Amino acid sequence: MADRYEAASFEAKWRARWKEADLFKTREETGRPKFYGMDFFPYPSGAGLSVGHCRNYVPTDVLCRMKVMQGYNVLHPMGFDAFGLPAENEAIKRKTHPAPMIDQYSATYRRQMDLIGVSFDWSRSFKSCEPSYYKWTQWIFGLLFKRGLAYQKMASVNWDPVDKTVLADEEIVAGRAERSGALVEKKWIPQWFFRITEYAQQLIDDLDTVDWPEGIKTQQRNWIGRSEGVQFTMQVSDSSTPKSHDLEAATPVRKALAFDVFTTRIDTIYGVTFAVLAPEHQLIEEIAKFVGAEHVTAIRAYQEQAKSISEVDRTSDTREKTGVFTGAYAVNPATKNPVPIWIADYVMATYGTGAIMAVPAGDQRDLEFAIKFGIDVIPIQQPPLEFFAQFPVAAEDPQAALARYLEDPKEFPTAYISKDAPLINSGSQNGRSVPEAQESLGLWVETLGIGERKIQYRLRDWLISRQRYWGCPIPIIHTKDDELQLVPANQLPVELPEVDNYEPSGDGTSPLALIGDFVNVTDLDGRLGRRETDTMGGFACSSWYFLRFCDPDNFEAAWSKEATDYWMPVDCYVGGAEHAVMHLLYARFWMKVLFDAGLVSVREPFARLQNQGQVLGLTPYRKPAEGETLGQGEDGILITPAEAAEMPPEDVIFRWSRMSKSKGNVVTPEEAVESFGADALRLQLLFVAPFTADVQWKNDGMSAQVRFLSRVFKLVDELKAEFEPAWERILGFEELDDNARKVRRYTHQTIRKVTEDIDRFAFNTYVSSMMILVNNVNDVLKSSTQRSRALQLSLSEMVESLVLLLSPAAPHSADELWEMLGQGGFTWNAEWPRFDAALAAEDMVTIAVQVNGKLRDTLMLAVGAANEEHESAARALPKIQGYLDGMTVRKTIIVPGKLVNFVVG
């Protein structure tokens, strides 16, 4: 039956033909524009793809297919992110080796992607764990190393006791490992880093040059965390005896003992009443040498405590400030007053200088600390009276409260921070505005030579080493003398040895360290050396794969510049928002390094980025039985759909959550294709919601698409007998009757809408505009018993255009319909329909007629009617006359082709 959509009867046939014809092989013909469309590099999990993953691949496929038909050379590749923890953990669990496991899983992925008709060029595919790929990952590591951007140092790192490896900052969420969920511990071991901080400013600046969702850009800017401020040196003094305003006779200073602090509010320096060092700060050792024994004991105890406390506890928002006084004092350079030096863990060792000048009057954290430990607070700005409304004790008499505040602010537990209030108690800066004082004090610090204005970033260097087997080996040899030698390019790749046992040891070294053949090497000078046994985290592999796709079979180099110059940047990159600060930041960083090395010609890898919404599956839970405990944040116990079906409905709670195997809420593409068809699945994925929105997936949505496709089949079936392939040549000579005119108008309006919608990722309205076309044409057909030649030709144009417009979304059906029309070959090779504005234009428009902005009637006018015509026609409407009767028209607003609005009074 050719008058309905019966997926089983033709979809597999077309997939076989596409494969036979090698249809999706990347075209690289001269004289065509290029388009590089790509999805995020997936890790092939054993669970296979769900329809949720398809929501990523189908829209990109639609865009790429349209670009092919529009004549572009299109690069639309797919590969697999195979190295890394998830693969290794899975392999350990299954007591197998990751390599064959990954081969099997990626084959499943490929089969599923093919099943839904995604037009990947598989001839360019690779896995990041193949030596022919990671050879070049190592080569890029070498490039970074030679440029001083890869280095090893001892570091206190995030140690995941479950996965037995260190993790990057980006992989830690609220003190827990994002992947394993384990509480992260501190460990002090040698680690490899990439100096991404070197590129902090460029990574911020170049965000302005890419077309990405603003939310992702903002997240990256926040993550990089640029702050402008002043860094200056505070001298350590011997005693707390103040206090001379005479520079020469200032507080005696301990020679050469000093520390740097960074502040964004140098204007508040007169309010500094203490200084705080992070517990790990190096100066503490020096201080311990001269302060009393009782201080040393307290310091040591506090440092121990700080080391052992977990990240979660340390940052808990209910936690009170803790700290100890060191017994030493520093000198406030503005007042020359001595201020006590404290140690507290609310100051991070890893940000800024690991030490701060504390201004309790102007900083909530400093204030809490000062109140708890009885340190002076000097007000540096005068709060307005409204400020005191928040304090019950002060609300009745704010004037008196202000007086008390100026005397001693400690009574009021909220710091007063303002960018507008002028300064007080600030010596020469009194009465100045914040910006004025910042300017003048910044200059003062620089003139005095104790510091400088500085930009500080929150971003830290990228921790790349992992103490795990399944990763790209770091191509470094440690010589006897503890020198680091880079393995020369001609000796790459450093291949991962085949081993039986690769489970992590947990002692902070990689299992590779136990493999003598791997570890023991001769160094470049022929002496005995030791191979680096850490591997690179998976994000290294995914930081350049888009370059390899440009030139995947190159054995001489990672890529030829010619190839990347042609294809890069990726014109449209599609994937989930969860990679906002990891992959997307790392890849940008590598690209900039490669640009600086002259290896690529663009600074940004991804010109445009689109994030699809998640697909949620209905997940059944049951109410907990008596005595059962619930997991954190859960209000029920997860059950299988089968269990749910057997329970009384009132005992089952349904929740929408992201499709995952463990939740048992996955719908696979196989199921969907089997029950409804690949094209029905594709259309529903596009239609169900805007691309960026989350979707609550219900299978029966696909039956609506089956109906729609069936209407298309029926329409084509009805029209195929009178289809005239040469319509374009003949149609120009025909006089168009009303129906023919209408059909052409609908056709061209749809061509315009579809083309625009696909380009702007509005796939839901793309599908609905095709539905509208079909509905409208069916109406015309119903009303015309006799079809004129002009109408037949217009319908030929319509039906051909419809099939081609449908092709990106429902390629199997489009090719089947194309064949029904007697057209040879594939819609893939056909030209995208051309839009004609004159044909799309309406000749009559509906004008809204309003009185005082309220819609009262409508009228029809010819397009291009004069304003006077609008007004007179509107006034002539009986309903409108009723509203205007006895009123004065004060104003008439006319928007030609849209509306007339009478303002009456």
Add this chain to the structure above:
RNA sequence: GCCCAGGUGGUGGAACGGUAGACACAGAGGACUUAAAAUCCUUUGCCUUUACGGGCGUGCGGGUUCGAAUCCCGCCCUGGGCACCA
């Protein structure tokens, strides 16, 4: 706490500052059928009216405008991100 996104019928969602609810789903009624499925047609924001019509409506409260779902200000709620970053 800070930052981002979003709140529109029974549901998913449309809508360059200009006729709110396109397109679908679900519901109701009907045609075809011995019957059902499938398909097709009509109808469906809420209130009011026999009807014509009228009123109210895009989270809440203000504002700008001839005109606001859309722009501005202040809130509330939901989702996501960051979180003692000086």
